[in-house]
Amino acid sequence: MRSIPPALQAKLDSGVTTLARCWIITRRDGVVMGFTDHDADLTVAGTLCHAGTGLTASEATARLGLQVDGSEIAGALADDSLAESDLAAGRYDAASIELHLVDWSEPALNVLLAKGALGEVRREGAAFTAEFRSLAHRLNEENGRLYTATCSADLGDAHCTVDLGDPAFHAGGTVAGLAGASAFHASGLDGFADGLFIGGKLSFTGGANAGFAVEVKTHRVALDGVLIELWQKPPEPIAVSDAFTVTAGCDKRFATCRDRFANAVNFRGFPHIPGNDFVISYPVPGKVAGGRTG
Numbered sequence: 001m002r003s004i005p006p007a008l009q010a011k012l013d014s015g016v017t018t019l020a021r022c023w024i025i026t027r028r029d030g031v032v033m034g035f036t037d038h039d040a041d042l043t044v045a046g047t048l049c050h051a052g053t054g055l056t057a058s059e060a061t062a063r064l065g066l067q068v069d070g071s072e073i074a075g076a077l078a079d080d081s082l083a084e085s086d087l088a089a090g091r092y093d094a095a096s097i098e099l100h101l102v103d104w105s106e107p108a109l110n111v112l113l114a115k116g117a118l119g120e121v122r123r124e125g126a127a128f129t130a131e132f133r134s135l136a137h138r139l140n141e142e143n144g145r146l147y148t149a150t151c152s153a154d155l156g157d158a159h160c161t162v163d164l165g166d167p168a169f170h171a172g173g174t175v176a177g178l179a180g181a182s183a184f185h186a187s188g189l190d191g192f193a194d195g196l197f198i199g200g201k202l203s204f205t206g207g208a209n210a211g212f213a214v215e216v217k218t219h220r221v222a223l224d225g226v227l228i229e230l231w232q233k234p235p236e237p238i239a240v241s242d243a244f245t246v247t248a249g250c251d252k253r254f255a256t257c258r259d260r261f262a263n264a265v266n267f268r269g270f271p272h273i274p275g276n277d278f279v280i281s282y283p284v285p286g287k288v289a290g291g292r293t294g
Contacts (some may be wrong), residue, residue: 008109018105022049024098025118027091042107044100087128092118097132145268150252153268155200160268162261169196169248169261172205175240176225183218183229184238189246194221196260199249202230207242209234216249 020038034049042049095118102110119131153159173188197219218229254271258264
């Protein structure tokens with residue numbers, strides 16, 4: 001049950017219009033930022049909420065039950081508050097968010113309206129729109145183990161146990177030449193087999209994208225060198241001599257676990273369970289065991 005301070009309730013009952021909304025966002029890296037749709041900065045719950053971002057919110061609907069309620073937040077990008085580079089780098093992905101209703105004439109009078117997480121973020125020019133998901137969205141997350149042919153573990157986690165710090169599965173390199181906005185030729189990876197880094201994580205350690213991490217789409221060893229293609233375009237242009245580290249990838253198949261990582265004992269899938277083709281199969285008239293016909 002939501003508890004509203006009596007003084008704030010009295011103002012609400014009187015039809016007061018000195019109300020504003022404040023959003024407090026906590027990123028997964030621990031950075032806390034506050035924003036408000038008021039025309040002056042407000043301090044709520046010990047967090048300074050910045051004004052002047054053009055932040056607005058759509059209408060929100062709250063319902064009983066386990067439905068995932070949500071709304072949208074729209075605002076302007078600014079280097080001193082919410083930077084486009086931070087959004088592009090994924091630093092706000094799955095960040096937790098609190099929505100407060102505040103009496104801007106007396107910010108100590110406020111009430112927490114909702115808690116949730118940031119969902120999809122869309123950018124258009126100097127503006128952005130972010131999805132506000134209620135806590136009920138966690139009920140849609142997959143938990144536990146499923147009977148699937150592929151592995152349910154992530155490469156290198158506690159279930160997998162593969163050491164991604166092993167020089168056989170980890171390397172550092174530099175950008176030797178550009179092959180597109182998200183592709184480049186790399187030096188320092190000549191000793192690794194073709195395709196080893198597909199699905200692995202590449203982290204830039206130098207250049208304008210330092211700190212940005214992204215999944216590898218293509219790792220190809222060719223006559224003209226090693227080609228790396230990324231699934232996502234970095235927030236800043238890739239430049240020659242940019243340094244990076246990259247770890248091996250895994251397609252979660254049993255054969256890959258066994259042959260590439262010698263880790264079959266820790267495989268977390270069920271590669272020998274019958275598939276859909278077995279379920280829908282049917283006896284063929286005239287055939288008996290061993291393939292002999294009557």
